[in-house]
Amino acid sequence: MHNNWYKRYKSQELPAAGLAAHTSSAWLKALTIGGLCVLSPLLGQAQATRAVSGRVVDANSSGLPGVTVVVPGSTVGTSTGPDGSFRLDVPAAATTLSFSFVGFTTQQVSITDKTSVQVTLREDTQVLGDVVVVGYGTARKQDVTGAVTVIGEKDFNRGTFTSPDQLLQGRVSGVQVSNNSGQPGGPATIRVRGNSAVTGSGQPLYVVDGVPLDGRTARPGLVASADVGAGADSNPLNFLNPDDIETFTVLKDASATAIYGSRAAYGVVLITTKKGNSGAPVLNVGVSGGFSTLLRRPDFLNASQYREAIRYYGAPAANDKGGDVDALDEILRTGYLQNYNVAMSGGGETGRYRLSLGYLDQDGIVRRTGFKKYSANLSTNLQFLESKKLGLDINLTTSQFREQLANITTDAGFRGSLIGQALQWNPTQPLRNPDGSLYIVAGDVVNPLAAQELFNDRSRVNTILASFAPSYKFTDWLNYRMLLSVNYNSGERRTSLNQRLINYPGIENQGFAAISNNELTTQQMAHTLNFNKAVTTDLNLNAVLGYEYTKFINLGSSLSGFGNPATGGFGNFGLDYTDYIQTSATGSRSISSFNDPTSALQSFFGRAILNFKNRYVLTGTLRRDESSKFGDNEKVGYFPSFAVAWDLSQEAFFPAEQLTQLKLRAGYGLTGNQEFPAGAAQDRFEVRDNGAQIPLNSRNENLKWQADRQFNVGIDIGAVDNRFTFSADYFNKTTTDILFPTVPGQPAPQVQAIFWDNLDGKIVNKGVEMALGAVLVRQEKVEVGFNANATFIRNEVKDLVGPDIITGAINGQGLSGATSQLIRNGYPINAFFLPRYNGLNDQGLSNPIDIANPVYAGSPNPKTLLGLSANARYGKLSLIANMTGAFGQYVYNNTLNAVGNVGQIGAGKNIALSTFENPVKESIGNPAAATTRYLEKGNYLKLSNLTLAYGLGNLGSFMKGARVYITGQNLLVFTKYDGFDPEVNTVKRGANQVPSVGIDYLPYPSARTFTLGVNFNL
16 A cells, blocks of 8 residues: 555655746736647546536545545546535446545545545555655655654645745744735745844745745846935745645755755755646636735824924924824825636646646735736646656746835935835925925925825836656656756836935936846756665665756846936926936936856755664765855865654554654754855956946955754654644754955955955854644534644854954934944844943933943844644634744834934924823934934734635536635734834845844835635636
């Protein structure tokens, strides 16, 4: 039974690698028609004379989706829908149906004289665990020795997401998912077992169906006035449709990630997309719509409070303009969304396919922002020859997403970005003149409504991810596979500032326009040989040998210019300035292009898993990477790992009547990091328009890998037939040879080249992560379950040679050059070091502050992460609730510091309510210094999503397995933090190109979203 099951799994479920396609809607239509034509021989396989319907459930009476239902000895079949229901036209002579599903025993049921059947599948106890993807192959779950977590579709967060990483938030112990921006399509930061990134993003490596992603986005950066600043990046996973994702496998410790070598220091996330099932064609349809509103807002004065504050502080009476305006409310809106997904799958014994199309249109809660995505996915799994030993997997994914962006940035000048302009707007000053025109006056106070309506920023990103993977099965235990893939991304961005924005120097009577283009290409070739065989009665060997070559290309160009004030600037022709940028003033145009040095990575790797008597497991991995990014003396790196496990549940002395599983694990490994610019080890120059060569990079022939060494011990426990499960891991990860860009000291040339080097020092992350799962009630009509995970982590910098590393830029008027964070020995990475705030004196001025000697004030890194999930079902009604939280971290409220301080009211601007309510009257002349005054505890617990669903079942003769649901996202947040959202990860760069953590500066606000949807099969 085991071998038959494993063969079936290998033929049906082994993930194919890659994906590809094109992007415009016309291309999507052509792809759909072409795909249907190519697959037409597979579509007409069922010739029925009578109909049989039914439902397939597990031991808990929960419907099983995707179960293969076939008439034995024929190609007539189908698969079950979301609630386990099916309908199949069978030959008149058919007497039996066969039901098969991965991890369950295949069952045959008589249909003689029957038109309906109810089938309960039982878990295959001989399988001894599910098969999981572990990188370049698969392994039985019982053979996994590392810290690996797999979550499937039923465990995902519910709701509407522009990218699939949000499906993971709070679902995996040791993994923190933080939203960097509330804008649809905005990036998220994922930390696996803590923060150790001094440079770069610190993000895990994403692998989609065997294809590693570049990790960058092709959307060009913002090219505009310095007063506007640089906005948040786009999410590099936006091209994927979350509805196409089947499972995530998170590799957390080095014994699991070392197979990916130089790119696995921050963990690995394996994404497996959905594949087709054998049987007659099935059409899955999902339709949903909803709306979003502001989650929460900081309290600033309303008009009546502002008038009171004018009198209280003795501000000029002329500051009262007589109106009553909520500027933040004026630039926000209720954002509507619509989401459509259609997938068709089917096939026979020698070929299976799945074709899906998706469309998402989501408004942002900030006016004139939004996200629109078109996506398509085609996967085929084909077998050739009479022996069916020759296989071919072809995968294509294509998408185009368009963003309309607001001037909401993390490093704008003292005039602030859109959110700051709205918060500090005088609530008694109308935003429009009596005739309805925008109220715009010269000066530093910017009308947020004008800034919003006179700013236009749009981007478009096209992505193709394609793979071609032939394979040959020499025997049942030896298989060769080649993978050829390409990931091509092109991005265009058009930005313009209207010449009526008189508050920005250089814009008045001129205007500004910019067009930028980027291209990112990753090409991959991989060869793997997989061996899986019982070499003796008691010893099974699962091994893989492989070779991989990957090439990375990144290039782009931009054109920008200002209008000519002598000829009326860009004028007003009813078009965007980028549509006639050629009319910009010749002397103010800027043309630039770049082509990063092409980098290549050549790798050899191998892994062996030895299982003796299904009790003792030993895993060894070795990868050799050779990268062109590093110095001539350090191009090659070796990344070994080993791990052991002891499954006590297979021992004769194990008390099986109490426990069903008890497994001990331990592992150690080395991984690397090469997340820094290509050509960093070379002499590089920028060529200016006058022919001058400006140095960018200095050569370092000894630049080498940043190394991460990690030790892990864990335990897995199952009780009461695995209705209760528990796992716990202790990890200790040490990062050395830290990659860091330095600038030569004085005296130095006017333009100084960056010198990348490896710092002497360590960053240590250690902690404990735990996960608990419980099925509290399991009956035919009622089911109640609960899951929880918690991570307790500590971070420390050790043995750092040289001066402290400064980061954590604080922005705003009067705050130029201020910083808040240091990387210093004996403290957490990015620790807050700030002058201590000592309160106010009798004159309302700050008591003496020792600016020159900042003190340690706290860590931005959470000490505890928490994820909670509960599910309940009664009949056809089900409820799922998920919560996530982080505790022990501090957040610097740069928003309050920059735009909520008391000095603003003296300049005719608004202030924060908490400033006005200060028990001690503060002088409006008190400077707004960066101190511990604005550092707050960032603890929070969120009800991240709640879904109520009802299974309608079959509706008529054509709609099967219908299910209707309503979902709320970001429903509640419990916190004492005063800002927009304590889930803060505004990525800003201070000195030395070091990203900051935990600084809240005028972000795009978080939204609360409600969605109503329906799923059904045809």
